Amino acid sequence: MPYTLFVSDLHLCPDRPAINRIFFDFLRGPAAQAEALYILGDLFEYWAGDDDDDPFGARVLAALRGLAGRGVALYLMHGNRDFLIGKVCAEKTGANLIEDPTLTELYGTPTLLMHGDTLCTDDLEYQAFRLQVRNLNFQREFLAQPLAERKKKIEIMRAKSEATKKIKPEATMDVTVETVEAQLRNHGYPRLIHGHTHRPALHEHQVDGKRCERWVLADWYTSGSYLRCDAQGCRVVKL
Amino acid sequence: MVNLHTTHGTITLELDAAKAPLTVENFLNYVKNGHFDNTIFHRVIDGFMIQGGGFEPGMRQKPTGAQIKNEADNKLANGNYTIAMARTSDPHSATAQFFINVGKNDFLNYTASSPQGWGYCVFGKVTAGTGVVDKIKGVKTGTRAGHQDVPVEDVVLQKAEEA
Numbered sequence: 001m002p003y004t005l006f007v008s009d010l011h012l013c014p015d016r017p018a019i020n021r022i023f024f025d026f027l028r029g030p031a032a033q034a035e036a037l038y039i040l041g042d043l044f045e046y047w048a049g050d051d052d053d054d055p056f057g058a059r060v061l062a063a064l065r066g067l068a069g070r071g072v073a074l075y076l077m078h079g080n081r082d083f084l085i086g087k088v089c090a091e092k093t094g095a096n097l098i099e100d101p102t103l104t105e106l107y108g109t110p111t112l113l114m115h116g117d118t119l120c121t122d123d124l125e126y127q128a129f130r131l132q133v134r135n136l137n138f139q140r141e142f143l144a145q146p147l148a149e150r151k152k153k154i155e156i157m158r159a160k161s162e163a164t165k166k167i168k169p170e171a172t173m174d175v176t177v178e179t180v181e182a183q184l185r186n187h188g189y190p191r192l193i194h195g196h197t198h199r200p201a202l203h204e205h206q207v208d209g210k211r212c213e214r215w216v217l218a219d220w221y222t223s224g225s226y227l228r229c230d231a232q233g234c235r236v237v238k239l
Numbered sequence: 240m241v242n243l244h245t246t247h248g249t250i251t252l253e254l255d256a257a258k259a260p261l262t263v264e265n266f267l268n269y270v271k272n273g274h275f276d277n278t279i280f281h282r283v284i285d286g287f288m289i290q291g292g293g294f295e296p297g298m299r300q301k302p303t304g305a306q307i308k309n310e311a312d313n314k315l316a317n318g319n320y321t322i323a324m325a326r327t328s329d330p331h332s333a334t335a336q337f338f339i340n341v342g343k344n345d346f347l348n349y350t351a352s353s354p355q356g357w358g359y360c361v362f363g364k365v366t367a368g369t370g371v372v373d374k375i376k377g378v379k380t381g382t383r384a385g386h387q388d389v390p391v392e393d394v395v396l397q398k399a400e401e402a
Contacts, residue, residue, distance in 0.1 A: 122329070124329055124330070124354035125329075126328060128353055128354040128355045129355055160346045163344075163346070163347075164347070166282060166284060167338055167347075168325065168326070168327050168328070169293060169325050169327060169334070169336045
């Protein structure tokens, strides 16, 4: 039975070799037999620009290229860590860069695909940050700086972000339900698949009398997993 | 002045009511109604900060009062041994949890009245017992009940009182 796979929040970087092994095995295994693989953001721990010649990044892109070469349709969505992935990178991998959100049909079921960060509207600090960094002028100026400078700035931003998370009274923020429901309403009550919150689960939303599934993908910090969807529905598979 | 009597010794705080009137009043209310008594420093990160005011031993979260306005535009810096209010990403969401900086944390300072720029409000400093703070910051920590950087052995704030 044909199937499509979804992953997000892999945060791949050289520091987690065990996870990297799982990822490459995944590409050679279940992903190689899929009709399509969607990576819904934060593939990389961070992405400083398509001119980054770091060998680790190159290895990941080459592996994705290999997958695309086997006839698997590859789709990449920006996350909050790797929104600087551009056309050059997409070409290198043979992937299609898709918008956030993207509405598609999955074996007859309308499905809305998002990274998930735009659903966390109560996280005011993040939304202000996002507004700034998703601005194309800002990105153009940022990418004009030397690669080494960009990497340094990103490192500082990440350290600050991690540190301030640790002063917050609650655990990491979750989606805002009203925002989720508005997206479901605006897109015709589809099934929703997203990541970002690192709170893997299946939720059910009743919106205007219609039942909508919301699948939240797991991160790959300590183990790998993916969502497999076919004509019978979706299920989580742990690696 | 407030004394925090802990399992590791007493920390004396001098609060700056002139520069952070609402924050100091809020903090003193929690001191006076015994909220801080028998709470733990539930998050300790050496070189960064020690945080408390929110949990009883066993990581049982205590209910808090209303949120207060952020007064970090008082320009007091998050320097070593200063005390500041913890909050969510909503700039004006501080209630009871506080942290004592154990480093020069300038990146926490106010820069602008925007969601990203508000920073964390400093409302006092440690005037006696910095050695106690240093002992606390060095304790062994681990993950407990889904929270990271939790002291393996409880560091308890037994009693907080106005001096």
